[in-house]
Amino acid sequence: MANSKYQCAKSFEMDDEVMAPNIIVVRIGGRNFDKFSEVHEFTKPNDEQALKLMNACAKAVLEENGFHEIAFAYGFSDEYSFVFKKDTEFYQRRGSKILSLIVSLFTSKYVEKWKEFFPQKDIRYPPSFHSRVVSCASLEVLQSYLTWRQKDCHDKNQYATCFWELIRRREYDREKANGILKNTQKQQKHDLLFKEFEINYKELPDIFRQGSFVLKQEVEEITKYGIDGTPVKRMRRKVTTVHSKNVTSRSFWSTHPYLLKELGEFEGDICKIKPEFMKSFQFENKLLPSTWIVIRIDGCHFHKFSDIHDFEKPNDTNALNLMNSCAMAVVEEFNDVVFAYGVSDEYSFVLKKDSQFYGRRPSEIVSVITSFFTSVYVMKWKECFLLTKLKLSPYFDGRAICYPSKEILLDYLAWRQVDCHINNQYNTCFWMLVKSGMTKNKAQEYLKGTQTQEKNKLLNRFGIDYNTLPIMFRQGSSVFWGMEESTTNEMEGVPGISVKKVVVDYINIIDKSFWYDHPHILGE
Numbered sequence: 273m274a275n276s277k278y279q280c281a282k283s284f285e286m287d288d289e290v291m292a293p294n295i296i297v298v299r300i301g302g303r304n305f306d307k308f309s310e311v312h313e314f315t316k317p318n319d320e321q322a323l324k325l326m327n328a329c330a331k332a333v334l335e336e337n338g339f340h341e342i343a344f345a346y347g348f349s350d351e352y353s354f355v356f357k358k359d360t361e362f363y364q365r366r367g368s369k370i371l372s373l374i375v376s377l378f379t380s381k382y383v384e385k386w387k388e389f390f391p392q393k394d395i396r397y398p399p400s401f402h403s404r405v406v407s408c409a410s411l412e413v414l415q416s417y418l419t420w421r422q423k424d425c426h427d428k429n430q431y432a433t434c435f436w437e438l439i440r441r442r443e444y445d446r447e448k449a450n451g452i453l454k455n456t457q458k459q460q461k462h463d464l465l466f467k468e469f470e471i472n473y474k475e476l477p478d479i480f481r482q483g484s485f486v487l488k489q490e491v492e493e494i495t496k497y498g499i500d501g502t503p504v505k506r507m508r509r510k511v512t513t514v515h516s517k518n519v520t521s522r523s524f525w526s527t528h529p530y531l532l533k534e535l536g537e538f539e540g541d542i543c544k545i546k547p548e549f550m551k552s553f554q555f556e557n558k559l560l561p562s563t564w565i566v567i568r569i570d571g572c573h574f575h576k577f578s579d580i581h582d583f584e585k586p587n588d589t590n591a592l593n594l595m596n597s598c599a600m601a602v603v604e605e606f607n608d609v610v611f612a613y614g615v616s617d618e619y620s621f622v623l624k625k626d627s628q629f630y631g632r633r634p635s636e637i638v639s640v641i642t643s644f645f646t647s648v649y650v651m652k653w654k655e656c657f658l659l660t661k662l663k664l665s666p667y668f669d670g671r672a673i674c675y676p677s678k679e680i681l682l683d684y685l686a687w688r689q690v691d692c693h694i695n696n697q698y699n700t701c702f703w704m705l706v707k708s709g710m711t712k713n714k715a716q717e718y719l720k721g722t723q724t725q726e727k728n729k730l731l732n733r734f735g736i737d738y739n740t741l742p743i744m745f746r747q748g749s750s751v752f753w754g755m756e757e758s759t760t761n762e763m764e765g766v767p768g769i770s771v772k773k774v775v776v777d778y779i780n781i782i783d784k785s786f787w788y789d790h791p792h793i794l795g796e
């Protein structure tokens with residue numbers, strides 16, 4: 273990010289480090305998965321394929337390059353908790369960075385792997401997830417957290433199994449089934465299943481009752497054979513999915529001793545869920561009221577991602593168009609997002625000042641927008657890159673920043689646009705030099721300390737007038753709801769039709785005149 277007079281806007285960005293020695297857990301959960309499972313006709317109460325897809329995504333996250341700091345994961349239904357090694361320095365332990373990266377990568381995998389698990393079904397719309405950080409002060413607290421989640425898995429599954437049997441076999445409607453089950457104890461539900469429907473709950477598949485653990489188990493592997501033919505073995509960590517009855521018991525931890533190496537030892541007794549722990553698991557802070565919220569997302573390792581997919585240098589029109597159509601989908605999906613500005617692999621989304629979106633909880637807002645954006649990116653990839661297959665999973669990080677006044681918000685946007693201009697001019701020169709035969713190091717050296725004028729002159733030498741380059745490259749892209757247009761058919765006197773639609777435009781947002789001409793965007 274280059275220097276400019278607007279960069280004071282940067283000082284509004286806050287640190288959100290999860291302090292050591294807390295163990296970092298990131299829990300993700302499907303957003304509106306009730307509807308998603310309905311639309312995609314998931315089997316009730318458990319769709320084994322859908323659960324296996326969740327497990328495959330969790331496994332893929334643990335196996336992803338750069339994500340080896342995750343010790344293990346536990347999930348059921350549409351949720352998954354990722355537990356980091358106790359001493360991890362993953363992204364300097366920054367909460368929103370970590371929760372957004374995990375949810376984004378998971379979403380990317382979910383869309384990519386959909387066809388493997390549902391070959392007969394098209395994914396009808398982009399699925400998205402939310403995520404949050406839970407910090408566990410000790411291994412005992414972590415174990416208590418996992419016990420809570422596994423109990424939830426069990427309770428929800430037992431309830432849902434009864435509920436759907438009542439609906440299917442007794443032809444009850446939802447209200448009546450809920451009425452019957454209200455306030456029933458575990459044993460009563462157990463009896464209902466056994467006596468009325470001949471179902472022994474304990475015999476239902478483990479994956480439904482216990483959820484799934486994704487672990488890096490130590491396995492012995494033959495690496496080569498000696499001259500005399502004897503196998504040479506070594507221990508290797510392999511990501512596997514297991515179902516385990518009771519995370520509350522010591523036996524779970526003694527069966528998986530390698531976990532204790534990464535998470536520390538138990539100091540006290542394995543304990544029950546304490547109310548004060550529950551409070552901490554559910555606590556979430558809120559962003560300042562009456563401030564403009566900006567969610568900025570940025571592609572992770574897009575340098576490599578763009579190389580592997582042969583993006584045009586320095587600007588790839590298809591890649592930028594794809595970013596823009598994802599941003600348009602975000603603006604359409606989330607009413608509170610009133611403006612978006614994007615350049616390269618980043619996008620900033622502005623939420624209206626008095627937005628109550630997710631109660632202004634930053635994890636929810638950051639994760640849902642990042643996840644939805646990622647989902648659309650994978651789903652629309654083929655539309656923008658007809659001939660290039662997706663070879664890596666794209667994922668983004670996200671953060672929330674609050675701006676107390678419209679002036680500072682506009683300074684922020686101006687800062688991003690100045691950055692776009694400086695980077696684009698630099699990159700255009702850099703790649704012209706490289707294409708003309710200079711090494712990358714030489715080109716970098718050559719451009720060091722050069723001013724705008726000198727860069728323009730350099731481009732002129734290559735026959736390029738900077739100001740005639742595509743405006744999308746020079747100004748970045750702005751996405752917003754276009755004003756209602758009224759089309760009247762005067763000849764026939766037909767009344768006008770009002771259309772309000774999301775548009776992408778390449779405008780100067782540093783110049784205040786855009787904002788004066790479009791007062792509806794930020795509201796007066």
Ligand SMILES: Nc1nc2c(ncn2[C@@H]2O[C@H](COP(=O)(O)OP(=O)(O)OP(=O)(O)O)[C@@H](O)[C@H]2O)c(=O)[nH]1
Nearest residue numbers: 571572573574575578583584585586587588616617
């Ligand atoms: N060739 C090409 N590369 C692009 C384009 N858009 C983005 N990129 C690449 O994406 C990078 C984005 O910069 P950064 O976000 O700072 O770098 P990053 O590699 O994503 O690293 P992190 O964001 O820190 O994970 C650029 O440096 C380019 O390498 C494009 O249109 N064409």
Ligand SMILES: [Mg+2]
Nearest residue numbers: 570571572574
């Ligand atoms: Mg990036």
Ligand SMILES: [Mg+2]
Nearest residue numbers: 570616617618
């Ligand atoms: Mg970037």
